[in-house]
Amino acid sequence: xxNFFQAKRVAIIGASKEEGKVGNVIFQNFLGLPFKGxxxxxxxxxxxxxxxxxxxxxxxxxxxxxxxxxxxxAKYVIKxxxxxxxxxxxxxxxxxxxxKEIGNKKLDNQLQKMLSKYKIKCIGPNCLGVxxxxxxxxxxLPKFRLKRPKPGTISFVSQSGxxxxxxxxxxxxxxxxxxKFISYGNAMNINETDLIEYLGEDKETKVICLYVEGISDGxxxxxxxxxxxxKKPIIAxxxxxxxxxxxxxxxxxxxxxxxxxxYFGAFKQAGIITAHNLEEMFDYLRIFEKIHxxxxxxxxxxxxxxxxxxxxxxxxxEHFELEMAEPSKKTTNSLKNKMPAIAVIKNPTxxxxxxxxxxxxxxxxxxNKDKNVDxxxxxxxxxxxxxxxxxxxxALKELKKQIKKPLVTITTGSKYAKELRKKIEKTGIPCFxxxxxxxxxxxxxxxxxx
Amino acid sequence: xxNFFQAKRVAIIGASKEEGKVGNVIFQNFLGLPFKGxxxxxxxxxxxxxxxxxxxxxxxxxxxxxxxxxxxxAKYVIKxxxxxxxxxxxxxxxxxxxxKEIGNKKLDNQLQKMLSKYKIKCIGPNCLGVxxxxxxxxxxLPKFRLKRPKPGTISFVSQSGxxxxxxxxxxxxxxxxxxKFISYGNAMNINETDLIEYLGEDKETKVICLYVEGISDGxxxxxxxxxxxxKKPIIAxxxxxxxxxxxxxxxxxxxxxxxxxxYFGAFKQAGIITAHNLEEMFDYLRIFEKIHxxxxxxxxxxxxxxxxxxxxxxxxxEHFELEMAEPSKKTTNSLKNKMPAIAVIKNPTxxxxxxxxxxxxxxxxxxNKDKNVDxxxxxxxxxxxxxxxxxxxxALKELKKQIKKPLVTITTGSKYAKELRKKIEKTGIPCFxxxxxxxxxxxxxxxxxx
Numbered sequence: 093x094x095n096f097f098q099a100k101r102v103a104i105i106g107a108s109k110e111e112g113k114v115g116n117v118i119f120q121n122f123l124g125l126p127f128k129g130x131x132x133x134x135x136x137x138x139x140x141x142x143x144x145x146x147x148x149x150x151x152x153x154x155x156x157x158x159x160x161x162x163x164x165x166a167k168y169v170i171k172x173x174x175x176x177x178x179x180x181x182x183x184x185x186x187x188x189x190x191x192k193e194i195g196n197k198k199l200d201n202q203l204q205k206m207l208s209k210y211k212i213k214c215i216g217p218n219c220l221g222v223x224x225x226x227x228x229x230x231x232x233l234p235k236f237r238l239k240r241p242k243p244g245t246i247s248f249v250s251q252s253g254x255x256x257x258x259x260x261x262x263x264x265x266x267x268x269x270x271x272k273f274i275s276y277g278n279a280m281n282i283n284e285t286d287l288i289e290y291l292g293e294d295k296e297t298k299v300i301c302l303y304v305e306g307i308s309d310g311x312x313x314x315x316x317x318x319x320x321x322x323k324k325p326i327i328a329x330x331x332x333x334x335x336x337x338x339x340x341x342x343x344x345x346x347x348x349x350x351x352x353x354x355y356f357g358a359f360k361q362a363g364i365i366t367a368h369n370l371e372e373m374f375d376y377l378r379i380f381e382k383i384h385x386x387x388x389x390x391x392x393x394x395x396x397x398x399x400x401x402x403x404x405x406x407x408x409x410e411h412f413e414l415e416m417a418e419p420s421k422k423t424t425n426s427l428k429n430k431m432p433a434i435a436v437i438k439n440p441t442x443x444x445x446x447x448x449x450x451x452x453x454x455x456x457x458x459x460n461k462d463k464n465v466d467x468x469x470x471x472x473x474x475x476x477x478x479x480x481x482x483x484x485x486x487a488l489k490e491l492k493k494q495i496k497k498p499l500v501t502i503t504t505g506s507k508y509a510k511e512l513r514k515k516i517e518k519t520g521i522p523c524f525x526x527x528x529x530x531x532x533x534x535x536x537x538x539x540x541x542x
Numbered sequence: 543x544x545n546f547f548q549a550k551r552v553a554i555i556g557a558s559k560e561e562g563k564v565g566n567v568i569f570q571n572f573l574g575l576p577f578k579g580x581x582x583x584x585x586x587x588x589x590x591x592x593x594x595x596x597x598x599x600x601x602x603x604x605x606x607x608x609x610x611x612x613x614x615x616a617k618y619v620i621k622x623x624x625x626x627x628x629x630x631x632x633x634x635x636x637x638x639x640x641x642k643e644i645g646n647k648k649l650d651n652q653l654q655k656m657l658s659k660y661k662i663k664c665i666g667p668n669c670l671g672v673x674x675x676x677x678x679x680x681x682x683l684p685k686f687r688l689k690r691p692k693p694g695t696i697s698f699v700s701q702s703g704x705x706x707x708x709x710x711x712x713x714x715x716x717x718x719x720x721x722k723f724i725s726y727g728n729a730m731n732i733n734e735t736d737l738i739e740y741l742g743e744d745k746e747t748k749v750i751c752l753y754v755e756g757i758s759d760g761x762x763x764x765x766x767x768x769x770x771x772x773k774k775p776i777i778a779x780x781x782x783x784x785x786x787x788x789x790x791x792x793x794x795x796x797x798x799x800x801x802x803x804x805y806f807g808a809f810k811q812a813g814i815i816t817a818h819n820l821e822e823m824f825d826y827l828r829i830f831e832k833i834h835x836x837x838x839x840x841x842x843x844x845x846x847x848x849x850x851x852x853x854x855x856x857x858x859x860e861h862f863e864l865e866m867a868e869p870s871k872k873t874t875n876s877l878k879n880k881m882p883a884i885a886v887i888k889n890p891t892x893x894x895x896x897x898x899x900x901x902x903x904x905x906x907x908x909x910n911k912d913k914n915v916d917x918x919x920x921x922x923x924x925x926x927x928x929x930x931x932x933x934x935x936x937a938l939k940e941l942k943k944q945i946k947k948p949l950v951t952i953t954t955g956s957k958y959a960k961e962l963r964k965k966i967e968k969t970g971i972p973c974f975x976x977x978x979x980x981x982x983x984x985x986x987x988x989x990x991x992x
Contacts, residue, residue, distance in 0.1 A: 112927060194884045238925045239956045252850025254895050257925045258954040265956030305853055331853040334860035369858070369978035370954065371821075400702025403755055403781040408819070410784035434644045439786075445704050475688045475707045477562060504708040504820065506689045506715030528819035
């Protein structure tokens, strides 16, 4: 499988010089980083593509090809696959649509047979293919529309191309680091389970993310997930859980989706974390990507500079069946000595509207030492006048090195707050928008480790 | 009450020339728009504030004052209120903290008596006060930290200052238009119900938004809300619904919060829309601020250019107990003639990854005419290559004028998608981030009108 992600010599069948065409965008993707190998254009009618020689036939390319990408109309695909087979290419990504998803079963069968005949592993057809931080990028959406993520430890398997890419785009912008993104389309030859199994063993991948509508082999899927979810979180969105949607799924990728309850129950047993919508998935990613400290339990200490956020945090913690920590007298007394008399030093701890970096430093440090506290959840509202971005970031960087407990933060607001969130997340501390989101993520986070 | 929002002659007691001080920020707020009246600095020790003469005593100011703002230490407040009373000032905002919220009942009683004695209406103490698009701005958070919203029809009443201002800041950045924001703090003299009652009659206010922890007079609150919610949506977040939070509330604003179920049940009966978290509130604001067409029913037609989003939309519609519309044969046949053969023209309608503006125009126009459709929900994923921002915005502008049904849109992604969302919302069409959020908002929207 690894050629799908790390291939060094790639042929683009259907590489085109016409701007905006799928074969043009994909070819261009391989001209720059992260790809470091050689790319070859295959096009029977062109002399050159973007200044590179175009090969009329695959066999004209000198040397061995690790991976071929097919981006030509469906009716020419079978022949192209045959040529790949003859050239002993074992890894193939077929972008082209027009197979079982539009009811063309005949072409589907032909393709399946051809792949079997030459023992080719194939992603697609009817997909976006692969984005890998190790080089391969077959996403035919130009970078100004679809931002590529920075390298990281999340791998994302998506049955839906457009939806998957919208999510990838948003994730990239929010600063999530990805190892691999795979849009596998019709799953004719490689399905969601094959990919999860591979990612389970993949050292670059620490968190597996899945958008799936239909599952080809339910039993194997659950078996594989059960094994992998013991060491890596698998976060899944199941599309097509409603009755109406099951019907729509059928026409969308030609696979059948089933009933909500059955899926969610089975997912849970297999250790899969279900996200009920995309936003939820992002919040889970945020915590699992960043925190690798196992929490001792689920007793949360809340710190805030806005009383209301203390209340909302408490509500959310109870709602998600976590616990409010009860810090020791020793801790609270030592903190009281350092704080103004009207600060509320219990749980939640209200550092008040005139809180500065020092109060956060003191309280996080104190609760880090308190055995009654498992996790620290700190709201930092930057609308209040004494929160200095530079000093709070410097303090969090320092704290991140020292603390032995999961620490999550929350901030809300416009440009200034968003900048602060980005910078906090760069220190490796997750920063949520609202207490509700933080508590929901902590719920799954503590469950994963328990 | 209207002097709290439209006062023309305002005295700032505690106006200061020291940058960063509360009395400095507030005084500065009145030096520029939206305030168009006269502002007077009261400060016994300064000669001038920001180049304006400082009055040693309130009575030194020539002419009548409509509104006084007090931003001085708690121990000097009673005397200042007395001076206001003697000068026949009837509207007062007390920013200062240090009353019942820190257990200082004695000072609290003194203040209460003084206000009664002179029949003064007072917002606060322990609050941020008021932001009004008609002029008054006592928020002591500088504009670079707390963005002020554009003028609009939302009015927001918040018990919590810091939390309220974080929400205001985020709302401003997302382009929501506000008429008034009121942080009422300890609610000693004017409480949440008084404010809602006023906003219910206020012509500038079309949507009322509330963040409340404790409610002073439950029966009156519900009576007032029941009446107003018939004509204006009231969206409320109730902080302090958990047992632990009830305790924290007590120390935060000195008011008592109660049990979740009791509140939610009573809210519902009074026609209040409960938002369970801040994000939910934003989604409700999005739809109630923008759409003023009454939906005929709750049959939704889904349009998308990403099959997965069609599935997720269908799931969300079923989850929130809305209905999938069943468009007439006439509509789908006429649309099929205009679309490529593989486009899926039913519900959801999948315009495919190569969808352009024309396909959206055709399908929205067709479903607008179809009697079987009450509401249109269109996903526009801009990662696909043929979505042109300019043309889609021009088309939506045109459609907004023509259509007779609520239309909501969805888009997901990074910079490009966010730009698109902003521009769509400028046309007056709500644009959500995910199908789940759109369906949740439509649920409350259709309930409000039914």
